[in-house]
Amino acid sequence: MNEVAAFDDQTGWQTDWQPIATTPGDDGALYLELDGWEGPLDLLLDLARRQKVDLRTISILDLVDQYLGYIERARALRLELAADYLVMAAWLAYLKSLLLLPRDPEIQPGPEELALRLQLRLQRLGAMREAAARMMARDRLGRDVFARGAPEGISIDRKVQWSASLFDLIQAYGAIKARSAPVVHMVRERPVITLEAALERLSRLLGVARDWIDLRLLMPRTEPGSDPRLTRSALASSFAAALELAKQGRAELAQEETFGPLRLRGVA
Amino acid sequence: MIAGDDDLLRAVEATLFAAETPLSAEEIARHLGGAPVAAALEALVAHYAGRGVELVSRGGRWHFQTAPDLAHLLRREREEPRRLSRAAIEALAIIAYHEPVSRAEIEAIRGVQTARGTLDVLMEAGWVRVAGRRESPGRPTIYATTPAFLAHFGLETRRDLPGIDELRAAGLLDPIDDAYAALTGEGAD
Amino acid sequence: MIAGDDDLLRAVEATLFAAETPLSAEEIARHLGGAPVAAALEALVAHYAGRGVELVSRGGRWHFQTAPDLAHLLRREREEPRRLSRAAIEALAIIAYHEPVSRAEIEAIRGVQTARGTLDVLMEAGWVRVAGRRESPGRPTIYATTPAFLAHFGLETRRDLPGIDELRAAGLLDPIDDAYAALTGEGAD
Numbered sequence: 001m002n003e004v005a006a007f008d009d010q011t012g013w014q015t016d017w018q019p020i021a022t023t024p025g026d027d028g029a030l031y032l033e034l035d036g037w038e039g040p041l042d043l044l045l046d047l048a049r050r051q052k053v054d055l056r057t058i059s060i061l062d063l064v065d066q067y068l069g070y071i072e073r074a075r076a077l078r079l080e081l082a083a084d085y086l087v088m089a090a091w092l093a094y095l096k097s098l099l100l101l102p103r104d105p106e107i108q109p110g111p112e113e114l115a116l117r118l119q120l121r122l123q124r125l126g127a128m129r130e131a132a133a134r135m136m137a138r139d140r141l142g143r144d145v146f147a148r149g150a151p152e153g154i155s156i157d158r159k160v161q162w163s164a165s166l167f168d169l170i171q172a173y174g175a176i177k178a179r180s181a182p183v184v185h186m187v188r189e190r191p192v193i194t195l196e197a198a199l200e201r202l203s204r205l206l207g208v209a210r211d212w213i214d215l216r217l218l219m220p221r222t223e224p225g226s227d228p229r230l231t232r233s234a235l236a237s238s239f240a241a242a243l244e245l246a247k248q249g250r251a252e253l254a255q256e257e258t259f260g261p262l263r264l265r266g267v268a
Numbered sequence: 269m270i271a272g273d274d275d276l277l278r279a280v281e282a283t284l285f286a287a288e289t290p291l292s293a294e295e296i297a298r299h300l301g302g303a304p305v306a307a308a309l310e311a312l313v314a315h316y317a318g319r320g321v322e323l324v325s326r327g328g329r330w331h332f333q334t335a336p337d338l339a340h341l342l343r344r345e346r347e348e349p350r351r352l353s354r355a356a357i358e359a360l361a362i363i364a365y366h367e368p369v370s371r372a373e374i375e376a377i378r379g380v381q382t383a384r385g386t387l388d389v390l391m392e393a394g395w396v397r398v399a400g401r402r403e404s405p406g407r408p409t410i411y412a413t414t415p416a417f418l419a420h421f422g423l424e425t426r427r428d429l430p431g432i433d434e435l436r437a438a439g440l441l442d443p444i445d446d447a448y449a450a451l452t453g454e455g456a457d
Numbered sequence: 458m459i460a461g462d463d464d465l466l467r468a469v470e471a472t473l474f475a476a477e478t479p480l481s482a483e484e485i486a487r488h489l490g491g492a493p494v495a496a497a498l499e500a501l502v503a504h505y506a507g508r509g510v511e512l513v514s515r516g517g518r519w520h521f522q523t524a525p526d527l528a529h530l531l532r533r534e535r536e537e538p539r540r541l542s543r544a545a546i547e548a549l550a551i552i553a554y555h556e557p558v559s560r561a562e563i564e565a566i567r568g569v570q571t572a573r574g575t576l577d578v579l580m581e582a583g584w585v586r587v588a589g590r591r592e593s594p595g596r597p598t599i600y601a602t603t604p605a606f607l608a609h610f611g612l613e614t615r616r617d618l619p620g621i622d623e624l625r626a627a628g629l630l631d632p633i634d635d636a637y638a639a640l641t642g643e644g645a646d
Contacts, residue, residue: 041568132550144528146286173361174440281509320470
């Protein structure tokens, strides 16, 4: 592991990282043992870098040997190795055998393709790792450069601009009138003789005539074709007025038979 | 650490810009390793004078602030047109035709309760104002229209509002006749 | 409301100084009643160049920030910004250089599974957002960076990502299959 530590220091930019901060809990053992690597590809990349050549010209055979050697040492130290490191080791051993043995055209993909693909993967991971380091080393807002500490803030106050047209207004008023006015109009215009009017009329007529008079003769004369409801109303209010006059002792009422003519006479 | 006057000026400028609270000259100096900053502060005040941002000292502490004459730009009102609700326009019509009028009177004429917010909206719109209290039991608040109301609706005076006869002539009271016919039934011809 | 060029310059300056978040030119213009602000922004960039504070554009949004060369003066007493795990940093770089990218694609490059929390941390930091789903089998969620990412890392656009042109030219941002085909197919020499 010393080798590993030394290599990490060499890379420098790891200071920005927390190597095991987010290790998945379910395979925590792996990360405790292989401190600083995130999987076999990561370990391979570190080993490849130790060849100190461009990743494009790296010797895959050397890399395989280094990886297998590392796994051997880890086993000798009885370090617990996660399965995917062992799977990678088995695969690399297979790749090595393909590369060393005489070529068998039956085996597809061939060893060169496998090696090249591994190389491409390492290049990509290496490229992203370098890009990440360069990105993290930039002048970062909040670390190297700072925004204004206490901005006043700008705000937009929403102000509602109410709109309505004169027509809306007048129409609304018309609608209100339409709702409320009928009650008023009906009372005023209905063809009725009020109790007050009937009382006034009966009092006046009784003061003139002293004999018994049929109530119907005392009613206001109605024009031919006039509203029959006005006649009914006149009869009703005259009857009520007659009762009122009798109650006040100003008139007498008489009826010979049920539903017969109702007569009244003034009391002096 | 700081090479020349110019660098000091820049450092003071950046320090004040990034500071979360106003800083005294001593605090700035301490922050910058003890360099005297009075001259730099003076130079910065002069540099920012008349710009959109200025450097000011309040109670011995320095901070940048936006120029006071631009305050109106930083709190901006955006107008959102919105149509009055049916209830609001009815209340407004009643106030306009009957003013001054109390809420109870508005409700009596409309025949429905008027939500508290309705009159608020009309007052917020600037079309209705409180016109005092009526000298009657409960001393209810009474409302009237404003000059802004007349202006918005293009009226010289309230007398320009069409009268009942005009409303009827315009067919706006048609529903009344319908309602009357319905109530009087066979009596109507 | 804004009389001349000078007033506009001051207004833009004050607006950007007062703003709590970076603003696009359109937002500034809208805030200032629709005046075109491109020339004012340019003039302000020139005015602040070399000062302790500078005006920068990040992902089309403008803000003032302290000059980078003063970092050593300002960094002290400041708490380190959020420390990211190595996994999160790599995932962020992969998203930034490849966006939009799915979790599986991130994992293919890193050769290791990405813990659930890793992308969450980046999204919580406001640097990564869900950019929809890829129209491929399984319709995987794809991720992309945000304007806040550009602002934090001082990038005017993603094209300013360090070395992105070289990486693209070298085919290192292409999928392995494409790169392999390019190397062994007709492209092979």
